[in-house]
Amino acid sequence: MKAALFDGSQKLKIIDKEKPAIDKGQVLLKVAACGVCGTDIKILDGQSHSNPPVVLGHEFCGEVVETGAEVAELAKGDFVSVDPNIYCGKCRFCRKGQINLCENLTAIGVDIDGGFAECCAVPTGQCYTLSKKPIINAALMEPLSCAIYGIQKADIEVGDRVVIIGAGMIGIMMIKLSQLAGASQINVLEIDEKRRQYALDNGADRAFDPAAEIHKIQKLKQEDCDAVIECAGNTTTAKLSIDLVRPGGTVVFFGVVPNNEVINLRPYQIYKKDLTLRGSFLNPFTFSTASDLINSGKIDFSSIDIARYSLENIQAAIANHKGKNNLKTMIEFI
Ligand SMILES: [Zn+2]
Ligand SMILES: [Zn+2]
Helix, strand or coil: CEEEEECCCCCEEEEECCCCCCCCCEEEEEEEEEEECHHHHHHHCCCCCCCCCEECCCEEEEEEEEECCCCCCCCCCCEEEECCEECCCCCHHHHCCCHHHCCCCEEECCCECCCCECEEEEEHHHEEECCCCCHHHHHCHHHHHHHHHHHHHHCCCCCCEEEEECCCHHHHHHHHHHHHHCCCEEEEECCCHHHHHHHHHCCCCEEECCCCCHHHHHHHHCCCEEEEEECCCCHHHHHHHHHHEEEEEEEEECCCCCCCCCCCCCHHHHHHCCCEEEECCCCCCCHHHHHHHHHCCCCCCCCCCEEEECHHHHHHHHHHHHCCCCCEEEEECC
């Protein structure tokens, strides 16, 4: 089978690889689609952990084509999306229910072979059954499950005013989830004009350019926004989040600011505003919520701006994702 191998260099190599053998608790998936994620780019740039040589791709879905001897839950022909994060269940964090902090976390498509390949072996516990169409919904389950965890941490109550910084794919998910959580007003900050329009088309009430509309951002600071969700992942907007949120409000740091970058914080501001500042890492216990929201039709990405590439053109797909040309870039296997 064809696979895109990360060997530690900055480019993925398309190689011929033997189809993975499955063990008794695994299924073999014929991969249908696999999203390109910022994490893949960070791995290629040496800014994020991986375990080369390894096949990357952790946002994928596919059809079950083989089942292990002890697999009862899934059958050939089932269509599933994969939660790539495998927790040990034995460490101190797992036993406290904080599985995303697992000391022995193994991620499919990061540590072990993933979805940028024609086939992938996956433990059944990581599989969630979904309808096949539209394929983009199944391919976006993993990022959606992460966004759901972020929304949970924002503690949005009915009627709350929300600010979402960054209107990439995650920002759009946060808009949809804020709507479902009952927000009365959803404000989006995004420097790219096309993405501001996507935000408005997908349920944002207002969309501002934080670089150009400084007076409007100043005004927004006085509007008592209850929650700010930072999805842009840069120091300027991380700092802005703390300034924007109302006293007593919550800031969620969802965007990944590079590890070595710092911001100046005034502890007095956090104290005096009585703020709650939270991180949001991975997707503990939220994959089934994501699958319920997709299967019920409450969340649907079928009209999202997406670029599709074949596996052979994965380098072009990565360049496209880096260039932020579309909301999502996906490798599709036909
Ligand atoms: Zn991802
Ligand atoms: Zn663990």
